Amino acid sequence: MADYVAFRRVCVFCGSNPGRRAAYVQAAQQLGRQLAADGTDVVYGGGCRGLMGALADSAISSGGRVIGVMPQALVDMEVAHRGLSEMHIVGSMHERKAKMTGFSDAFLVLPGGWGTMDELCEALTWAQLGIHNKPCGLWNVEGYFDSLLAFLDHAVAEELLKAKDRKRLLVGKELSEVLAAMRSYVPVWEPVPAKLRD
Numbered sequence: 001m002a003d004y005v006a007f008r009r010v011c012v013f014c015g016s017n018p019g020r021r022a023a024y025v026q027a028a029q030q031l032g033r034q035l036a037a038d039g040t041d042v043v044y045g046g047g048c049r050g051l052m053g054a055l056a057d058s059a060i061s062s063g064g065r066v067i068g069v070m071p072q073a074l075v076d077m078e079v080a081h082r083g084l085s086e087m088h089i090v091g092s093m094h095e096r097k098a099k100m101t102g103f104s105d106a107f108l109v110l111p112g113g114w115g116t117m118d119e120l121c122e123a124l125t126w127a128q129l130g131i132h133n134k135p136c137g138l139w140n141v142e143g144y145f146d147s148l149l150a151f152l153d154h155a156v157a158e159e160l161l162k163a164k165d166r167k168r169l170l171v172g173k174e175l176s177e178v179l180a181a182m183r184s185y186v187p188v189w190e191p192v193p194a195k196l197r198d
């Protein structure tokens with residue numbers, strides 16, 4: 001039984017590679033099991049490889065629902081997972097991120113490379129602009145993100161990132177810690193001109 005209220009759908013960003021440490025794949029599998037146990041749908045990029053594939057396989061085999069969103073070009077590269085509850089094929093990476101955001105009520109980031117960092121930064125930038133007010137958690141598995149977090153502190157010290165915006169990223173070493181922080185997140189909400197949202 002979870003000690004927090006479950007989200008309806010969580011969008012997970014994570015690597016299309018498995019990484020060097022077994023702990024990364026184990027973390028993706030743990031997250032899949034946890035979200036399935038909570039009755040929370042997984043929304044993700046729809047891939048069958050790496051941490052993405054491990055997350056989806058684990059959620060599905062634990063009885064969870066998994067929704068993939070993938071551009072046709074990636075489907076053509078045969079990296080699409082074939083056993084998802086739903087797969088949405090879109091025209092571009094931009095459309096994919098917008099759809100994944102629209103489907104979800106929270107974001108959770110696991111170790112990954114450029115794609116994961118792009119998605120993380122976009123989720124936080126859109127929150128900063130008031131385009132959405134969804135929590136964004138980062139599971140710092142085995143300290144993978146330590147140097148990124150140190151860089152964010154540097155960006156605050158250099159006054160290029162506001163401390164209140166730095167706090168939008170909810171970091172934890174344990175999954176339960178990240179999920180609890182996401183659950184109790186109070187959005188830093190500022191009205192934004194409608195033209196930025198549309």
Ligand code: AMP
Pocket residue numbers: 012013014015016017044045046047048052074079111112113114115116117119
């Ligand atoms: P990366 O962190 O560079 O491995 O990219 C992973 C993230 O970018 C995922 O959350 C996906 O949404 C997207 N992505 C990048 N490469 C792929 C791929 N080969 N298959 C599926 N999604 C990918």
